Amino acid sequence: MVGVNIKRLRKKQGITQTVLAQSVGIRQESLSRIEKGRLNPSLSTLTRIAKELNISVSTLLGEEQIVPLTLYRYFEE
Template sequence: MKTSETIDWTLSDEWPGLIEQISQGIINSRHALGMTQKELSKLTGISQSDISRIENGNANPSAKTLMRLAKALNRDIHLTFEMKTDEGQ
């Protein structure tokens, strides 16, 4: 039985570029495998509607959700923390 993931809807306002990168990465990876959202849903247990919202940039997946998606898409997730420039401080 599929369950809808709990999604934090606030991050997209603070980091729209990050949400776009995540969304595009999932779409590109899924397309490279010739996979539909429905097929990805079956592999991950994440509802197709949640996958659609993530891909459209309308939701912010949890780290757990990203790991499940990455595993199903045979991808690694890389995260880096970099020092802010003077402009960002």
């Protein structure tokens, strides 16, 4: 589910796997595996991906609730 959301949102923004992976600091192969559900990303990686896609971690997780900005900032650090 997380990987599908990352792929959908990445493509919606017109960002390639290579570009997103480089900006997040992971290998393109790792991002590919995450998107295919073959690799579970760490919270740190999820946070960096969310930041690059300008969305919240809860959006990546497919949660409907809105994460308060203060909580999002906590995970950024």
